[in-house]
Amino acid sequence: MSLAAIASKVREGAPLSHADGVALFEHPNLMEVGALANQVRERMHGDITSFNRNLHINPTNVCVASCKLCSYSRRRAEDDGAFVLTVEQAVDKLRARMATGERLTEVHIVGGLHDGLPFDYFTGLLSALKKTAPGISLKAFSAVEIFFFHRLYGMSVEETLRRLQAAGLDSLPGGGAEILSARVRKAICPSKCGADEWLDVHRTAHRLGIPSNATMLFGTVETLAERVEHLLLLRGEQAETSGFQAFIPLPFHPENNALGDRPAPTAAEILRTVAVARLMLDNVPHIKAYWVSVGLATAQTALWFGADDFDGTVSEERIYHQAGALTPQALPGDEIARLIRAAGRTPVERDTLYRRVAEAS
């Protein structure tokens, strides 16, 4: 399939096929693929680039999963470097951030699969955070964690989500998708939930009115065809539920984990993946340039290759920094707005649901 033929489909608004996706990944000229993705991005969002003011809380790094791609987890609670935040400690982090006077709109919570904590710990965490800041949106627990809770505590996925929702859960982050392929998951994260299970958690959440995001961790052992398949699975799911708000391509970081002999995806590969995602996922509203993972300069450039969101102020990100990310651990909102402007886009502050909070100052 030629790029001209793909461009014609894009102009007509026709969904791209698996073969189209592979052709976009293999096209020799990154600039042409980027320019096409930029057309779609500007058709959907103009020159707006959104971001939010959020706080990341990682309640624990104790995790039974032992994924090869992870630099963050500890197998047992007594292992060196293992931690579990108390609910009070998590609330203190939120209070400390609120005390700065910042207009925080979201707390993002993801952690390890700790098999020694009661379910009440997680509901208690949500309700305590909600009580502390009732107006703040709680985006918590990846589908992998939700599925783990379902198994560990003997509840259906739906019941697990309902109880978390009752405690204050507003939306799900998109993590743990890695590559939605049995072959890849067996190779890099065999003890995580499977692709069908990951999708089922999101489908159930969407049915309950809980929106979510979707990620793709690329650059480990997957083929380009498997990347495209991943995108098509998400697009198919979105066609049924419309619950995905954003897609977040995450390049693999090789430091300090069992896949460290593999090179990290280059900036060109990151931009191409952002662009292909924008072109394939025509029914997903937003594509994120997650600056923590891709780096600031690449994130700025990605705003011209299909991305329309810069993620948030973050603060205290641990998972990518354990894997060698060189980015800061937080950026003030004003700094994010400046970086977006310097990239020739118009910054707009949003909330978790992508509602405009304010024009960035």
Next chain:
Amino acid sequence: MTFATDPDFFTAGRAALAATKTAFSGQAFFVSVRRLQPDGSWSGPPAAVCALVDETALAKLGGLAAAKQQGASSVLCDAAAVAQQAEGLGMRVFLRAPFTAGEPDQDRSLRLAGLAAMFERMPAMGGVVPIPLGEAQGLDTLQFFASCRARFPRAHVIADVECLGTKLGQLCLSFGADELWGAISAQRALRLGEHASSHALTRDEAALLVRAAGFVACERLPEGKVQIL
């Protein structure tokens, strides 16, 4: 040219990439560089092909001749007097092209015109090295590289990954650069502890950056030799 007046930055990128591929037949280069610091110490791999001193370090080093005596074989400068002296000493000269994010276009154009005039007077110059003063912004840096390629169509335009970082350095290859400089060696330390923010690369990683940008990877070796990888 700015994004405010030319929102389609792909125009500049396409032109720069096409010019680069034409000038070097689809090849792009990488070279291992070590640098003489103002205090007289060296950074970078001891076996690096290029032993570089930046003109900003010369005052503390006691001048160009002293730097050469300490092992520097190449100089990065934008002062004509330094460039002429370096040529006289038999050193390789690279043209330093400084830029600052957000500076007026007119300032850039004037500076590049002046550097181009200097470059024309010194045909033995090794290439042009855009150097960000302060923080290197993603799009702004790429635009400046594209401007350099337009201004120096046949010259080597060099992306220094020590200044730009690996990711931005590689992206410059799509916007007019045809060569990467870096602390490149057979092996590197994991980016942990004191090496956490290191931009050091292995030869394989450097070659991958070049290939993934769509070029044939070529490594510069001692005595002006080039190995196609």
